[in-house]
Amino acid sequence: MKPIQKSLRLAALAAALAGAVAAPAIAQQSPKPENLIKWRQSAFQVVAWNSGRIKASLDGGYNKDQVLKSANVIAAIANSGLGSLFAAGTESGKGWHDTTAKADLFTNTAKFAELGGEFGKESNELVRVVSSGADAAAVKDQFGKLQKTCKSCHDEFRNAN
Amino acid sequence: MKPIQKSLRLAALAAALAGAVAAPAIAQQSPKPENLIKWRQSAFQVVAWNSGRIKASLDGGYNKDQVLKSANVIAAIANSGLGSLFAAGTESGKGWHDTTAKADLFTNTAKFAELGGEFGKESNELVRVVSSGADAAAVKDQFGKLQKTCKSCHDEFRNAN
Secondary structure: OOHHHHHHHHHHHHHHHHHHHHOOOOOOOOOOHHHHHHHHHHHHHHHHHHHHHHHHHHHOOOOHHHHHHHHHHHHHHHOOOHHHHHOOOOOOOEOOOEOOEOHHHHOOHHHHHHHHHHHHHHHHHHHHHHHOOOOHHHHHHHHHHHHHHHHHHHHHHEOOO | OOHHHHHHHHHHHHHHHHHHHHOOOOOOOOOOHHHHHHHHHHHHHHHHHHHHHHHHHHHOOOOHHHHHHHHHHHHHHHOOOHHHHHOOOOOOOEOOOEOOEOHHHHOOHHHHHHHHHHHHHHHHHHHHHHHOOOOHHHHHHHHHHHHHHHHHHHHHHEOOO
C-alpha cells in the first residue's frame, strides 16, 4: 500500500470512529404508546387549565402577571414538539382515557403540522402582547386568535368525547 | 349644600361608580375539586414527559434545542402558580386517579411554598444554563439540581402510588 493510500484509509477510519463517538452512547427505549397518549392528554389539559385562567382574568378584572404565567405555559407547550406525542403506534389506545385523535391526523401530517405551527405562532404572540403591557382589550383580541387555532385543530382532528 | 360640598359628593359618587366598573363584571365559578386534581396530575405528567426527554438527550447525545424546549415547559409550569391547584377541598378525591398528595401538604403550607419556590428557581436556572450554550456536563449538573427539588417535595408531600 502506498503511503497516500494508507493515509486515506486511516483518515476514513478516524472519521468513522468520530461518527461512532458522536452517535448516541446508549440506545434509548422509545416510550410506550400508552405513555405518549397519556402525556398528550395531560399537555392539552394543562393548556385547558391555563386557557380557563386567562378567560377568568379577562372576564373578571384583568391581571397581567397571572395571564402572563398562563400564556407562558401555553406557549412553552405549543412549542415543545407535541407532534412527537402522536407517533406511529398511537392511532388508537388509552392514556388517561381512549384517544380522541381522528385517524386523519396520522395520515394528513402536513395539515397537522400546519395547524400546530399556528398554535405555536399565536401563543407566542399572546406572550408578546401581554408582556408589552397592552390593555385587556388587546389581550382579549389575541387570546381569541389563539383559541381559534385550538378550534381549527379540534374540528379537523379530534373526535367529540 | 355649598357648591364645594356638592362637588365633593359628586366626585365621591364618580369614584364609587368607577370602582364598580373596575370590579369583576361576572363572578367566577371556582373550578371543581376534581378538575383541580386532574390539572395538577396533568401538570406533573407534563413535567415527567419533559424530564424524560432531557434525560434521554443527556444520555444519548446532547441536543441543545430539544433540551431547551423541555426546560421551557418545566420552568413555565413551575412558575405558573401550581399552589392554586392544591386549594382547600382537594385534600382527597380523584382527578385522573386518587390524589397522592399527603395531608401534610395542606397544613404545612409554608414548607410546600418553600419547596415550590426551589422547583421554580432551579428550573429557571436550567433554562438559563441551556440557553447560555453550556456543555452537556454543565446542563447535566443543573438538571440534577432540578431533579433534587422534585424528590424533596415528593419525599415530603407525596404518597407512593
